[in-house]
Amino acid sequence: MNLLEFYDLKYSYNGQQNILRGVSGKLEQGKLYAILGPSGCGKTTLLSLLGGLDIPTSGQILFNGKDIRKTGLAAHRRNHVSFIFQSYNLIDYLTPMENVALTSKLPPLPVLERLGLTKEESKRNVLKLSGGQQQRVAIARALASEAPVILADEPTGNLDEDTAWDIAKILKESAHQMNKCVVAVTHSNELAKQADLVFRLKKGELIMQ
Amino acid sequence: MNFFKRAIRYCWRQKLRSTLLFFIFTLLATASLIALSAGHATAEETSQVKKTVGASIHIEIDKNNQSNYGEGIQNGNGVTYQYNGDYITQDVIDAIAKVDGVVNYSAQSDGGYWGAAMDFEYFSGSFNIDYTGGHGQSVPYTVTLNSELSSNFLNGTYTLEDGRHITPEDSYAVLISKELADKNGRSVGDSITMYDLDSDSENAFKIVGIFSGTEGMSKDAMMSDEIPANQGYIDMNSYNEIFHRTATELGSLDVYVESAENVQDILKTIQNLPELKDKTFTYSTDTENFDFISNPLSSLQTMMDTAVLVIALIGAALITLLLVLWTRGRKKEAGILMAAGKNKREILLQFLSENLLISIPSAAASWGLARLSCSKIGAFLVNQTSSGMTDLHMVIGSADLAAVYGIGILLLILAVLLSATTVIRLQPKEILSQMD
Numbered sequence: 001m002n003l004l005e006f007y008d009l010k011y012s013y014n015g016q017q018n019i020l021r022g023v024s025g026k027l028e029q030g031k032l033y034a035i036l037g038p039s040g041c042g043k044t045t046l047l048s049l050l051g052g053l054d055i056p057t058s059g060q061i062l063f064n065g066k067d068i069r070k071t072g073l074a075a076h077r078r079n080h081v082s083f084i085f086q087s088y089n090l091i092d093y094l095t096p097m098e099n100v101a102l103t104s105k106l107p108p109l110p111v112l113e114r115l116g117l118t119k120e121e122s123k124r125n126v127l128k129l130s131g132g133q134q135q136r137v138a139i140a141r142a143l144a145s146e147a148p149v150i151l152a153d154e155p156t157g158n159l160d161e162d163t164a165w166d167i168a169k170i171l172k173e174s175a176h177q178m179n180k181c182v183v184a185v186t187h188s189n190e191l192a193k194q195a196d197l198v199f200r201l202k203k204g205e206l207i208m209q
Numbered sequence: 210m211n212f213f214k215r216a217i218r219y220c221w222r223q224k225l226r227s228t229l230l231f232f233i234f235t236l237l238a239t240a241s242l243i244a245l246s247a248g249h250a251t252a253e254e255t256s257q258v259k260k261t262v263g264a265s266i267h268i269e270i271d272k273n274n275q276s277n278y279g280e281g282i283q284n285g286n287g288v289t290y291q292y293n294g295d296y297i298t299q300d301v302i303d304a305i306a307k308v309d310g311v312v313n314y315s316a317q318s319d320g321g322y323w324g325a326a327m328d329f330e331y332f333s334g335s336f337n338i339d340y341t342g343g344h345g346q347s348v349p350y351t352v353t354l355n356s357e358l359s360s361n362f363l364n365g366t367y368t369l370e371d372g373r374h375i376t377p378e379d380s381y382a383v384l385i386s387k388e389l390a391d392k393n394g395r396s397v398g399d400s401i402t403m404y405d406l407d408s409d410s411e412n413a414f415k416i417v418g419i420f421s422g423t424e425g426m427s428k429d430a431m432m433s434d435e436i437p438a439n440q441g442y443i444d445m446n447s448y449n450e451i452f453h454r455t456a457t458e459l460g461s462l463d464v465y466v467e468s469a470e471n472v473q474d475i476l477k478t479i480q481n482l483p484e485l486k487d488k489t490f491t492y493s494t495d496t497e498n499f500d501f502i503s504n505p506l507s508s509l510q511t512m513m514d515t516a517v518l519v520i521a522l523i524g525a526a527l528i529t530l531l532l533v534l535w536t537r538g539r540k541k542e543a544g545i546l547m548a549a550g551k552n553k554r555e556i557l558l559q560f561l562s563e564n565l566l567i568s569i570p571s572a573a574a575s576w577g578l579a580r581l582s583c584s585k586i587g588a589f590l591v592n593q594t595s596s597g598m599t600d601l602h603m604v605i606g607s608a609d610l611a612a613v614y615g616i617g618i619l620l621l622i623l624a625v626l627l628s629a630t631t632v633i634r635l636q637p638k639e640i641l642s643q644m645d
Contacts, residue, residue, distance in 0.1 A: 093219050
C-alpha cells in the first residue's frame with residue numbers, strides 16, 4: 001500500500017525560478033528509496049515538501065491517502081516523519097541516549113546498541129563521538145520515533161567510504177526489518193546501490209531508474 | 210523527553226552560562242532588595258523623625274505694626290509710643306494648651322529680673338560696680354514659664370543636676386548653677402534672697418533645681434553679671450507679682466507640638482481659636498531640628514528609589530542582551546527540536562524553564578546575601594548622611610521579596626520572549642536551511 005504519494009509538485013522561489021516542475025511519485029512502507037541528482041536540482045526541496053517543512057507552489061502530498069495540509073504540517077512532522085541530516089544535528093548538551101529519547105518514549109539504549117554504540121558511548125557527550133557514531137545516533141533518533149517515514153538528507157555526505165557503506169546498510173535494514181519508508185537524498189553510489197528504488201531528479205522532473 | 214527535563218539538563222551541562230546567569234540574577238536581585246529595603250527603612254525613619262522630633266510655633270505680639278501704637282507722648286527723653294495691641298494672656302495660653310498636638314509651651318524673658326545677692330555671694334568679675342545703692346552688683350535672671358524648654362536646656366548646654374525645672378505653676382522658685390550652689394553651700398529646698406532695683410523689693414526664692422554646664426564659661430568676665438554661673442532662672446508668677454502685674458501679659462510664647470509632621474495644621478487651629486482670632490499677634494514655625502534630620506533622609510530615599518529603577522532597567526537590558534546573544538546561537542537546536550516534532554510553545558517553555566530554574570537558587574542566594582549585608586549597608590548609609598540618625602533599621606520584608614522576585618520574574622519572562630523571537634519567528638524550513 002502506498003504510504004506517501006505526491007502529485008504534480010511544483011516549487012519556485014519568488015514565482016520565478018522553477019525548482020520542481022510537476023513531480024509525482026508513490027512511496028511504500030518497508031522500502032529504501034534513493035533520490036539522486038546534481039547539486040541544486042531540488043532534492044532537498046522535495047524532501048522538505050514531503051516532510052511538511054515547506055509548502056509546494058502547487059500540487060498535492062498525501063499521507064495514507066490524506067492531504068498533509070489538511071492534517072496539519074506540524075502534526076505531519078510530529079507523527080508521520082522523522083529526519084536524518086547530513087550534519088547529524090544532534091543536540092550537544094544531551095547524551096546520545098537523551099537525543100534518541102527526544103522522539104521516543106521507548107528505552108533508547110537497545111536502538112543505539114543495535115546501531116553499534118556501546119552503553120558507555122551512549123552516555124557520553126555527543127560531541128566526543130566520531131562523525132560515524134554521531135550519524136548512527138541521528139539514525140537511532142529517527143528509528144526510535146514511531147514515525148513510519150524517515151527522510152534522510154545526504155546521510156552519508158560527511159562520512160568516509162567505509163562508514164558511509166555501514167550507514168547505507170543500516171538504512172536498508174531499517175526499511176526492511178522495521179517496515180519504515182526510508183527516503184534518502186544522496187550523491188552516494190553506495191547508498192544508491194542499497195536502495196530498493198532509485199529516482200533521479202533532473203531539470204525539475206523525477207525519473208525512476 | 211519533555212521541555213522541563215531538557216531545561217534541567219541544559220542548565221546542568223552549560224555550566225558557564227548557568228553560573229554567569231546565576232551571578233547576574235543574584236547580584237541584581239540583591240542590589241534591588243537592598244535598595245528597596247533601604248528606601249523603606251529611610252521612609253520609616255523619616256516617618257519616625259516626623260513623629261518624634263518636635264517643632265515649635267512662636268507667637269509674638271506684633272510690635273512692628275505702627276497701627277498697634279497710640280500717639281506719641283512727649284517726655285524728658287523724647288517721644289515714647291505705647292503699644293496698644295493685644296498681649297498674650299492666660300486665657301490665650303490656656304486655650305492653646307488644650308489644642309490637640311500641643312505638648313508644652315513656654316515664654317521667657319532673658320534678663321527680665323535682675324537680682325542682687327542679699328544672703329549669698331556671686332562670683333566676682335574683674336570690675337564690680339555696685340549701682341544698687343549698697344545691695345551689691347545685680348545679675349540677670351531669665352524669667353520663664355517652663356525652664357525645661359529654655360534653649361540652653363534644649364540644646365544640651367545646661368543639664369539639670371538636682372531638683373526639678375520651673376513650671377508655670379511655680380511661684381518664687383529659682384534655678385541656680387551648681388557652681389553658685391557649691392560656692393554658697395546651697396542645695397535644693399534652700400532659699401536665696403535678692404534685691405531688685407526696678408521694683409525696689411527684696412524677694413526670697415526657693416531653690417527648686419540646680420543645673421550644671423556653666424563650668425569653664427566664666428573666663429575673662431569683666432563684671433559679675435557676665436558670669437554664667439551667677440545667672441539663673443525664676444518663675445513667671447513671682448515676676449508678675451514683683452512688678453505688680455495683675456494678669457499675665459506676655460510679649461511672646463513658644464508652643465511645642467508633638468511632631469513636625471502636623472505643625473502647620475496645629476498652627477492653623479491655634480490661629481482660628483476664638484481667644485486668638487483677630488488678635489495682633491504674629492506667628493512663625495520652627496522645624497529646624499526636623500529639617501536637619503529629614504532633608505538628608507529625603508535625599509537618601511530619592512537616591513534609593515532611583516537605584517531600584519536603574520537596577521531594574523540595567524538588569525532587564527543586560528539579561529535581554531545576554532539571552533538574545535545566547536538564543537541566537539540556539540537556532541540549530543530549535544530547528545532540530547522542530548524537526549523532531551516539538552512545537553514552538555514547547556521550545557519557548559524550555560527557554561523559560563532554564564532561566565526560572567537558575568532564578569530559584571539566585572532568589573535564595575540574594576535573600577541571604579541581602580540579609581547578611583543589610584546591617585553593614587545600613588551603617589554605611591548612616592555614615593554617608595548628615596542627618597544625625599544613629600541607625601537605619603533595614604529589614605528584608607516579605608513585601609520587598611515579593612516585589613523584587615515578582616517584577617524580576619516578569620522582566621525575565623519578557624526578556625526570554627524577546628530573545629526567543631529571534632528563533633521562534635522563523636519557519637522550520639528557514640531554520641533548517643540555515644543549519645546545513
